[in-house]
Amino acid sequence: MSAFTGTARLTRLALRRDRIQLPLWILGTVLLLWTTISATREQYPTEEDRLQALTTVAGSPAVLILRSAPTNTSEGGMLVFQILTFLALLAGFMSTLAVVRHTRQNEETGRSEMLGAMVVGRYASLTAALVTAVIANAVLAMLIALVLVGSGLGGAGAVAAGVAVGAAGVSFAGLAAVVAQAAQGARAANGMAAAAIGIAFLVRGFGDAFGEIQANGYTMDNAWPVWLSPIGWAEQVRPYAGERLWVLALPLLLFAGSVAVSFALAGRRDVGMGLIAARPGPRSAKRALLSPLGLAWRLQRGTLLGWAIGVGAMAAVVGSLSGTVEEAYRDNAKAAETIAKIGGGGTSNLVDAFFAAMMAIIGAMVAGYVVQALMRPRAEEAGGPAEAVLATATGRLRWLGSHLAVAVGGATALLLLAGLCAGLVYGLTEGDLGTHLADMTGAALVQLPAALILAGVAIAAYGLLPRLAVGLAWAAFTVSLVLGQLGDLLGLPQAVRDISPFSHVPAVPAVDATAGPLLALVAVALAFGIAGMASFRRRNLAL
Amino acid sequence: MTTAISVSGLVKTFGRARALDELDLAVETGEVHGFLGPNGAGKSTTIRVLLGLLRADGGEATLLGGHPWRDAVELHRRLAYVPGDVNLWPNLTGGEAIDLFAALRGGIDKRRRDELVERFQLDPSKKARTYSKGNRQKVAVVAAFASDVELYILDEPTSGLDPLMEAVFQECVREVKERGRTVLLSSHIFSEVEALCDRVSIIRQGRTVESGTLAELRHLTRTSISVETTHPIAGLLEVSGVHDAQVDTTRAKFDVDTSELDHVLRYLTRFEVRTLTSAPPSLEELFMRHYGDELAGAR
Numbered sequence: 001m002s003a004f005t006g007t008a009r010l011t012r013l014a015l016r017r018d019r020i021q022l023p024l025w026i027l028g029t030v031l032l033l034w035t036t037i038s039a040t041r042e043q044y045p046t047e048e049d050r051l052q053a054l055t056t057v058a059g060s061p062a063v064l065i066l067r068s069a070p071t072n073t074s075e076g077g078m079l080v081f082q083i084l085t086f087l088a089l090l091a092g093f094m095s096t097l098a099v100v101r102h103t104r105q106n107e108e109t110g111r112s113e114m115l116g117a118m119v120v121g122r123y124a125s126l127t128a129a130l131v132t133a134v135i136a137n138a139v140l141a142m143l144i145a146l147v148l149v150g151s152g153l154g155g156a157g158a159v160a161a162g163v164a165v166g167a168a169g170v171s172f173a174g175l176a177a178v179v180a181q182a183a184q185g186a187r188a189a190n191g192m193a194a195a196a197i198g199i200a201f202l203v204r205g206f207g208d209a210f211g212e213i214q215a216n217g218y219t220m221d222n223a224w225p226v227w228l229s230p231i232g233w234a235e236q237v238r239p240y241a242g243e244r245l246w247v248l249a250l251p252l253l254l255f256a257g258s259v260a261v262s263f264a265l266a267g268r269r270d271v272g273m274g275l276i277a278a279r280p281g282p283r284s285a286k287r288a289l290l291s292p293l294g295l296a297w298r299l300q301r302g303t304l305l306g307w308a309i310g311v312g313a314m315a316a317v318v319g320s321l322s323g324t325v326e327e328a329y330r331d332n333a334k335a336a337e338t339i340a341k342i343g344g345g346g347t348s349n350l351v352d353a354f355f356a357a358m359m360a361i362i363g364a365m366v367a368g369y370v371v372q373a374l375m376r377p378r379a380e381e382a383g384g385p386a387e388a389v390l391a392t393a394t395g396r397l398r399w400l401g402s403h404l405a406v407a408v409g410g411a412t413a414l415l416l417l418a419g420l421c422a423g424l425v426y427g428l429t430e431g432d433l434g435t436h437l438a439d440m441t442g443a444a445l446v447q448l449p450a451a452l453i454l455a456g457v458a459i460a461a462y463g464l465l466p467r468l469a470v471g472l473a474w475a476a477f478t479v480s481l482v483l484g485q486l487g488d489l490l491g492l493p494q495a496v497r498d499i500s501p502f503s504h505v506p507a508v509p510a511v512d513a514t515a516g517p518l519l520a521l522v523a524v525a526l527a528f529g530i531a532g533m534a535s536f537r538r539r540n541l542a543l
Numbered sequence: 544m545t546t547a548i549s550v551s552g553l554v555k556t557f558g559r560a561r562a563l564d565e566l567d568l569a570v571e572t573g574e575v576h577g578f579l580g581p582n583g584a585g586k587s588t589t590i591r592v593l594l595g596l597l598r599a600d601g602g603e604a605t606l607l608g609g610h611p612w613r614d615a616v617e618l619h620r621r622l623a624y625v626p627g628d629v630n631l632w633p634n635l636t637g638g639e640a641i642d643l644f645a646a647l648r649g650g651i652d653k654r655r656r657d658e659l660v661e662r663f664q665l666d667p668s669k670k671a672r673t674y675s676k677g678n679r680q681k682v683a684v685v686a687a688f689a690s691d692v693e694l695y696i697l698d699e700p701t702s703g704l705d706p707l708m709e710a711v712f713q714e715c716v717r718e719v720k721e722r723g724r725t726v727l728l729s730s731h732i733f734s735e736v737e738a739l740c741d742r743v744s745i746i747r748q749g750r751t752v753e754s755g756t757l758a759e760l761r762h763l764t765r766t767s768i769s770v771e772t773t774h775p776i777a778g779l780l781e782v783s784g785v786h787d788a789q790v791d792t793t794r795a796k797f798d799v800d801t802s803e804l805d806h807v808l809r810y811l812t813r814f815e816v817r818t819l820t821s822a823p824p825s826l827e828e829l830f831m832r833h834y835g836d837e838l839a840g841a842r
Contacts, residue, residue: 185633280669281635282638282639283668284639284667285641285643290646384630385630385631387626388624389644390596391596392624392644393619394616394647
C-alpha cells in the first residue's frame with residue numbers, strides 16, 4: 001500500500017459531496033463573465049468609445065485598483081480590463097474553500113479518522129482535495145474559453161483568459177493546502193486563505209493603480225507589486241494583447257511548491273492537530289467569560305482581530321496614497337470628470353472622490369466581517385455547544401443578541417479603526433491632521449448602515465431558515481456586492497442597483513452625507529433583525 | 544409525592560416522520576427515573592422538548608410545575624442537563640467550560656466543582672479540542688453536578704466513561720438523590736439503571752411501552768428456575784405459566800411467569816426438591832423481551 005492508496009476513490013467522494021456547490025461556483029463565475037460581455041458591448045460598442053473610456057480610467061487609481069491595467073482597445077481587451085481580476089478572485093475562493101473542506105474540515109468532524117482507518121494512504125485525502133480543486137478549475141477555464149469563443153471573441157485570447165483564471169485558482173488551491181496543514185482548525189484555515197486572496201487582489205491593485213501610463217495615454221507599465229500576486233499573474237498573461245503564456249509558469253511553480261510543502265507538513269503532523277502544539281490554558285474561567293456576551297466575545301475576538309489587521313493595514317495604505325493620487329490626476333481633466341461622476345457629482349476634488357471609493361471597499365470588507373460573525377451562532381447550533389448553552393438559564397434572545405452585539409460592535413470598531421488609520425496617515429503625510437482625521441472617520445462611519453442591513457439579512461435567514469442560513473447570507477452579500485460595486489460595469493438599470501445597500505451609501509468625503517438614506521437603511525436593517533429574532537425565538541433548534 | 548416531570552400524549556413530528564407518538568412519562572420528585580429505549584426511539588427528542596429546545600406538536604408536558612417552552616429560562620435555573628453528544632468550544636479549556644455552564648445556569652459551588660474535577664480525574668487546563676469523548680463527557684457531568692439544582696436531566700451520560708469513572712458517576716447520582724433531588728437518566732447500561740433507578744420507563748417508536756418500579760416490571764416477566772428432585776418430574780409442561788421447559792428425569796430447567804411462581808413451586812415439591820436455583824429476570828431480559836420481536840423482524 002502506498003501513501004496514495006485510495007486517492008481515486010476519495011476524489012470521487014469529494015466530487016460527489018460537491019456535486020451542487022462546485023457547479024454553482026463555476027456557473028456563477030461564468031454567468032458573471034457572460035453578463036459582462038453583453039454589458040460591455042452595449043456600453044462601449046465602438047473602438048472609439050473604448051479608447052475614450054480607457055484613456056479616462058488610466059489616470060484613476062481608484063478604478064484601476066478594482067479592475068486592472070488597460071492593455072488594448074479591442075473588445076477582448078476591454079473585457080479583460082473589466083472582469084479578469086474578479087474571475088480570478090472567484091476562482092480563488094472556490095478553490096480554497098474546496099481544499100479546506102476536504103482536508104481540515106474532514107479532520108474536525110472526525111471523518112478523516114474513519115477514512116484513515118480504512119485502506120487509505122497518508123496523503124490520499126490531501127491529494128484528493130487538490131485533484132478536486134484542479135478539476136474544478138479546469139472545468140472553469142474551459143467554460144470561460146467556450147463562452148468567449150461563443151461570443152465571437154475566439155482565438156488565443158479566449159484560451160489564455162480561461163487558462164489564466166484557472167491557473168490563479170489552482171495556485172490558491174496550493175496555498176490553501178499549506179494553511180490547511182498549518183492552521184489550528186478549519187475556521188482558521190479558511191480565514192487565512194481568504195486573507196491571502198484579499199491581499200493578492202489588493203497587491204495587484206496597487207501595482208495596477210500606480211503603473212506608468214505609456215505615450216498612447218491608456219496602456220500602462222504595471223508597477224512591480226503586480227508580479228507578487230497570483231491574480232496579477234493572470235493579468236500578465238495578457239489575453240487578447242499578445243498572449244504571454246510563459247507567465248503561466250509562475251502559478252504552476254507556486255502550486256508545485258506549495259503542494260510539496262503541504263505534503264511535507266502532512267507527513268509530520270498528527271491528524272486533527274495544528275503545527276503548533278496546544279498549550280495548557282487556565283484551569284478556571286475569568287469573570288469576563290461568564291455571561292452570554294462574554295462567551296460571544298471570546299468566540300469572536302480572534303476573527304475580529306484578523307479583520308482589524310486587514311482593515312487597518314488597507315486604510316493606512318489608502319491614507320498614504322493621497323499625494324500619489326493628486327499627482328496622478330493633476331493633468332487629467334477627463335479623469336476628473338469620471339471621478340466626479342462616480343462621486344455623485346457636486347465635487348471636483350479628486351482626492352476626496354478617491355477616498356470615497358476606497359472607503360466603499362472597506363465598507364464592503366466590514367459587511368463581509370459582519371456576515372461571517374453572524375454565521376457563528378449557526379455553527380454553534382449545528383452540532384455545536386448551543387444545545388447545552390440554551391439548556392441553561394440563557395434565553396434565546398439574549399444568546400443571539402450577544403452574538404449580534406459583538407458583530408455590530410465589531411463592525412463599528414473596524415470602521416472607526418479604518419477612519420483613524422486613514423486619517424492619521426493622511427494627516428501626518430499632508431499636514432492638517434485634525435481635519436483629515438475627522439473627514440476620514442466620517443467617511444468610514446457612513447458605511448455602517450449598509451453593513452447593518454447585511455447583519456439584518458443574516459439574522460433573518462438564521463431565524464427563518466437556519467439550515468440554509470449560511471448560503472443565503474453569503475448570497476445576499478455577494479448579490480449586494482455585485483449590484484452595488486459592479487452594477488455600473490454590468491450596465492444594470494438603477495432600479496436593480498438600488499436593491500444593494502451599498503448603492504445607498506453617500507460618497508463621503510466627496511459629497512456631504514444626508515441623514516435620510518442612512519436612517520432608511522438603519523430602519524430596514526432593524527426590520528430584518530427583528531423578524532429574524534422573533535422567528536428564532538419561536539422555532540425548533542435545528543441541531 | 545409531587546411530580547417533577549409529567550408528560551402525556553406528547554407528539555413531535557419532523558416532516559412526515561413521527562418521532563414522538565403520544566408519549567407518556569411521569570417522574571416523581573426525589574426519584575431516579577430510568578429512561579430506556581433503543582436508538583431512535585425518541586429519548587433525546589423527548590428530553591429536548593422538555594428543555595424547550597424543540598416545540599411539541601401535541602400533548603401536555605409539565606416540568607417542575609412550569610411549561611417547558613414558555614417558562615424555559617426560569618425552569619433552566621432549576622435544572623442541569625448533560626447532552627448525549629457533548630460538544631465544547633475547541634479553544635476553551637475544560638475548566639473554563641465547566642465554570643461557564645455553571646455560571647449560565649445561575650451559580651457554582653467552587654468547592655464542589657474542584658472536588659468533582661478531582662474525583663473524575665479531569666485535567667481542567669486542557670483545551671477542549673484535545674479531549675477524548677469520555678473527557679468531554681466528564682466536563683458536562685462535572686458542570687451539571689457542580690450546580691445544586693432540583694432536577695438533573697442526563698442523556699446517556701456515561702457512554703464514554705471507563706468503569707472507574709462510571710462508579711464515581713453512580714456515587715454522584717446517589718448523593719444528589721440523598722439530598723432529595725430528582726434525576727431523569729437515559730441510559731443503555733442496564734447495570735447502571737438497575738443500580739440507580741427507582742423506576743423506569745421503556746419507550747419504543749415514540750411511545751411508552753412499560754413504566755414502573757423494577758419490581759413491578761419483573762413481576763410482568765419470567766423467572767428462570769433450575770431444579771433437581773429426588774423423584775422423576777412429570778407433567779411439568781402442562782402446568783400453567785411454565786415455558787421452555789427442558790426435563791431430564793429428575794432435573795429440569797424452565798422459565799416461569801413470575802405471577803405463577805407460587806403454584807409452580809407447590810407443584811414441584813411433590814417430587815421432593817433437593818436443590819433449586821432461581822434467577823430473577825434482568826433488566827436486559829425485560830428490555831430484550833420488548834424489543835425481541837423487533838430484532839427478530841430485522842433479521
